[in-house]
Amino acid sequence: MNAMRHRALDTVACPDCELQQSIPPLVPGGSARCARCRVTIARNPVDPIGRPLALSVAAAVVFLIANTTPLMGLSAAGREASTTILGGAQEMWTQGSEITAVMVAFCAVIAPGAFIAFMLAVLLGATRTPAPRWVGRLLRMATLVQPWSMSEVMLLGILVALIKIAHLATVIPGIGLFAVGLLVVLLAVTSSIFEPRAIWSRVVWADGTLPPDLRPRRAGPGGRAPDSPWVSAHPGLASCTTCGLLSRPAGPDQLGHCPRCGATLATRHHFSIQTTWALVIAAAILFVPANAFPVLVSTTLGSTEPSTILQGVVFLYQDGSWVLALIVLVASVVVPLGKLVALGYLMVTVQRGSITSNHDRTRLYRLVELVGRWSMLDVFVVAFITALVQLDPLMSVAPGIGVMYFMAVVVLTMIAAHTFDPRLIWNPVVTQRSPRG
Numbered sequence: 001m002n003a004m005r006h007r008a009l010d011t012v013a014c015p016d017c018e019l020q021q022s023i024p025p026l027v028p029g030g031s032a033r034c035a036r037c038r039v040t041i042a043r044n045p046v047d048p049i050g051r052p053l054a055l056s057v058a059a060a061v062v063f064l065i066a067n068t069t070p071l072m073g074l075s076a077a078g079r080e081a082s083t084t085i086l087g088g089a090q091e092m093w094t095q096g097s098e099i100t101a102v103m104v105a106f107c108a109v110i111a112p113g114a115f116i117a118f119m120l121a122v123l124l125g126a127t128r129t130p131a132p133r134w135v136g137r138l139l140r141m142a143t144l145v146q147p148w149s150m151s152e153v154m155l156l157g158i159l160v161a162l163i164k165i166a167h168l169a170t171v172i173p174g175i176g177l178f179a180v181g182l183l184v185v186l187l188a189v190t191s192s193i194f195e196p197r198a199i200w201s202r203v204v205w206a207d208g209t210l211p212p213d214l215r216p217r218r219a220g221p222g223g224r225a226p227d228s229p230w231v232s233a234h235p236g237l238a239s240c241t242t243c244g245l246l247s248r249p250a251g252p253d254q255l256g257h258c259p260r261c262g263a264t265l266a267t268r269h270h271f272s273i274q275t276t277w278a279l280v281i282a283a284a285i286l287f288v289p290a291n292a293f294p295v296l297v298s299t300t301l302g303s304t305e306p307s308t309i310l311q312g313v314v315f316l317y318q319d320g321s322w323v324l325a326l327i328v329l330v331a332s333v334v335v336p337l338g339k340l341v342a343l344g345y346l347m348v349t350v351q352r353g354s355i356t357s358n359h360d361r362t363r364l365y366r367l368v369e370l371v372g373r374w375s376m377l378d379v380f381v382v383a384f385i386t387a388l389v390q391l392d393p394l395m396s397v398a399p400g401i402g403v404m405y406f407m408a409v410v411v412l413t414m415i416a417a418h419t420f421d422p423r424l425i426w427n428p429v430v431t432q433r434s435p436r437g
Contacts, residue, residue, distance in 0.1 A: 012041055013237070014036065014037060015244070015423075016037050016362050021035055027046070029044065037426075043434050044195070045195045048195055048198035051193055052190055052194045053124065056116060059119075062121060062186060066179035067086065071085060071180070072173050072174050074165065075170045082174065083387035085180070086109055088380070089102070091216055092382075099404055100407050104380065104383045107149070107376060111148040113202050114149075115146050118142035119194075119315070126199050126203075133208075135203050136262075139203075140242055146191075147418075151183050151187060151188070152188070155184050156380075157378075158380070161381050164315065164336075164381070164385060167319065171313060203260070203261075211260075226364055242258065273414075276347060279413070279415055283340060286405045286409050287337065290403075290409050291308060291406075292308070294306030295308060295378060296382055296386075296403075299397070300395045309402070310329075312328065312381075313328050331374045335374060337376050339371075339372055339417070342365075344366075345364075346361055346365060372414045375413070396415075402403040
C-alpha cells in the first residue's frame with residue numbers, strides 16, 4: 001500500500017535531524033543547509049545532467065583501462081612480476097584468503113563498476129521527459145553501492161604497497177596506476193556536482209503518475225506545509241530516506257511505501273540501536289585478533305617473517321616514510337578504534353535521552369560515516385603486496401590470518417554506521433517540539 005498525498009516538493013525534512021523546512025530559490029551552483037544541524041539538504045547544479053553524464057562516460061572509459069592494464073611491475077635478480085587490480089584479489093584467493101579476496105574484488109572492481117554503470121543509465125534515462133520509473137530504481141541502487149566503491153582508498157593502498165616493497169626490488173608503475181588516479185578524480189568530481197533531487201523531480205512515480213512538475217496544478221489536502229511543524233513527525237508526515245519526499249502515511253500502523261520511489265516508509269529505522277550495538281560489539285571483539293595476528297607473512301630465501309599492522313607502521317617509519325606511516329596508523333588503528341568509541345558514545349547518549357550537544361553528536365556521526373571506508377587501506381596494501389611479491393624461490397609474501405579479522409572489523413563498522421539512525425539524536429527535541437538542539 002502506498003502512502004497517501006505528497007507535500008510540496010520544495011519542503012523537505014532534514015535526513016539527519018528531521019527538521020521540516022522549505023528550500024528557498026537557489027542560484028545556479030548554490031546550496032541550502034539545514035537551519036538546525038547545518039547539513040546540506042539541497043543543491044542547484046548548473047547542469048544537473050549534462051556534466052555528470054560526460055564525466056560518467058569518461059569514468060567508464062578510464063575504468064576499463066584501469067582494469068585491463070598492469071598496475072605495476074616488480075623486477076629483482078632477473079625475475080619479474082606484474083599485477084592488475086583483480087590480480088590482488090586473485091592472488092589472495094589462491095593463498096587461501098577467499099573471503100578477503102571477494103571483498104577486495106567487490107570494493108575495487110565490482111562496486112565502482114556498478115556505480116558507474118548505474119550513473120550512466122540514470123543520467124541517460126533522465127534526459128527523457130518524464131524519466132521512466134526504472135531510473136528511480138537504478139538511482140536507489142547507485143546510492144546503495146556508492147559507499148563500497150573505494151577507488152581512492154585502493155589508490156592510496158597501492159602507493160603504500162609501492163613504498164613497502166621498493167627496498168626489495170625495482171618497482172615499475174604501469175598504465176593502470178595512472179588510470180586509477182584519473183578515475184579517482186573523475187568519480188570525486190562527478191559525486192560533487194551530482195544532485196539526486198534533480199533526477200527524482202523528473203522520474204515517473206512508483207504508481208505510474210507523472211512527477212508533480214509535469215502535472216496540472218490543483219489544490220488539495222496536504223498540499224501546503226502546516227504553520228508550525230518543527231519536524232515531519234508532528235504533522236503525521238513520513239520522510240522517505242531514499243528520495244527525500246515527504247508524504248502522508250497510509251495508516252498509523254503500516255506507513256506503506258513512498259509514492260515516488262516505492263521504498264518502505266518508516267518514521268525511524270526499526271531496531272536501529274539493537275542492530276548497531278550488535279555490530280559494534282562484534283567489531284570490538286574482532287579488533288583484538290585483527291591487531292594481534294599478522295596481516296602479512298614474508299618469506300625471503302627460506303626465512304619467514306610475520307608482520308602485524310603496527311609492525312608495518314614501524315617499518316614505514318624506520319624506512320623514512322613517516323607520512324605514510326602516520327596515514328596507515330590513523331587509517332588502520334585510530335579510525336577503527338575511534339569509530340567503535342564514537343558509535344558507542346552516540347548510542348549511550350541516545351538511550352539516555354540526552355538533549356545536550358546535539359549538533360556536536362550529529363557532526364560526530366557524519367565524521368564516522370565519512371572516514372569509515374578509509375580503514376580498508378591496509379587490506380588493499382596486503383592484497384597488492386601479495387600479488388606482486390611472488391618471486392619464488394627468492395622471495396614471496398602471503399596474507400596472514402589477521403587481515404581477515406581486520407577486514408571484518410571494517411565491514412562491520414561501516415554497516416553499523418549505516419544502521420544507526422541519526423534522527424534518534426534529535427528525538428528528545430522532537431518530543432519537546434523545539435527547533436533547537
